Amino acid sequence: METPATTPQAPAPQPFAESSPLGLLGLAVGCAALLPVAFGQAVTPDALRTAAMFCLLFGGGCQLVAGLMALANKNLLGGTLFTTFAFNWGMNYWSLTNLAEGRLPNGHVVFAVDVCFIMIFVVLMFAFGYFSKLLFAFLLDIVLLYAFRIGNELTHSRMFALPIALCTVALAGIALWLALATLVNSAAGRVVMPIPGPLFKAGPGLPPSAH
Numbered sequence: 001m002e003t004p005a006t007t008p009q010a011p012a013p014q015p016f017a018e019s020s021p022l023g024l025l026g027l028a029v030g031c032a033a034l035l036p037v038a039f040g041q042a043v044t045p046d047a048l049r050t051a052a053m054f055c056l057l058f059g060g061g062c063q064l065v066a067g068l069m070a071l072a073n074k075n076l077l078g079g080t081l082f083t084t085f086a087f088n089w090g091m092n093y094w095s096l097t098n099l100a101e102g103r104l105p106n107g108h109v110v111f112a113v114d115v116c117f118i119m120i121f122v123v124l125m126f127a128f129g130y131f132s133k134l135l136f137a138f139l140l141d142i143v144l145l146y147a148f149r150i151g152n153e154l155t156h157s158r159m160f161a162l163p164i165a166l167c168t169v170a171l172a173g174i175a176l177w178l179a180l181a182t183l184v185n186s187a188a189g190r191v192v193m194p195i196p197g198p199l200f201k202a203g204p205g206l207p208p209s210a211h
Contacts, residue, residue, distance in 0.1 A: 024179035026062020052096035059089030
């Protein structure tokens with residue numbers, strides 16, 4: 001008796017569209033709002049409160065939505081990064097609003113969290129290197145930003161203020177390129193804005209029990 005040939009099942013459709021452009025555009029807007037503060041051009045209470053709202057709505061809001069959508073699409077790496085970073089933007093909002101009222105965040109707590117974050121982002125930097133050189137550079141920029149923040153705390157100075165501001169500019173620029181390239185290339189059906197390929201070669205994958 002003949003047995004019917006088995007046909008491979010098509011992958012289940014994802015519940016949401018690709019969410020990374022939303023998260024990256026929100027990050028770019030949040031970084032842009034921080035630039036006048038980072039370069040020391042606008043450090044008045046109204047400037048801090050204005051930047052805080054952009055950080056909350058765009059940096060935090062867009063990245064939280066993008067992260068949850070990515071997790072629903074079973075994008076573990078992107079969803080984890082966006083969701084975690086969204087809450088960090090919430091902390092930026094809290095810090096800026098307190099600075100506007102003359103209240104400084106506790107330096108010891110901020111230092112401990114920055115050390116934790118830099119360890120997280122170093123590992124994520126290498127993980128994203130398996131997808132794109134530009135994503136590796138994106139995470140490397142974040143690692144440098146946190147390294148400079150830690151340097152300021154260790155030296156009890158603002159000697160790394162300019163490098164932090166420059167890292168923020170680079171972060172916004174890379175985020176904009178990645179987001180717009182994804183949107184434009186998808187709309188055009190071809191590569192209009194190139195995104196470099198992987199930096200590292202991925203292996204054949206892990207068995208289901210190893211995930």
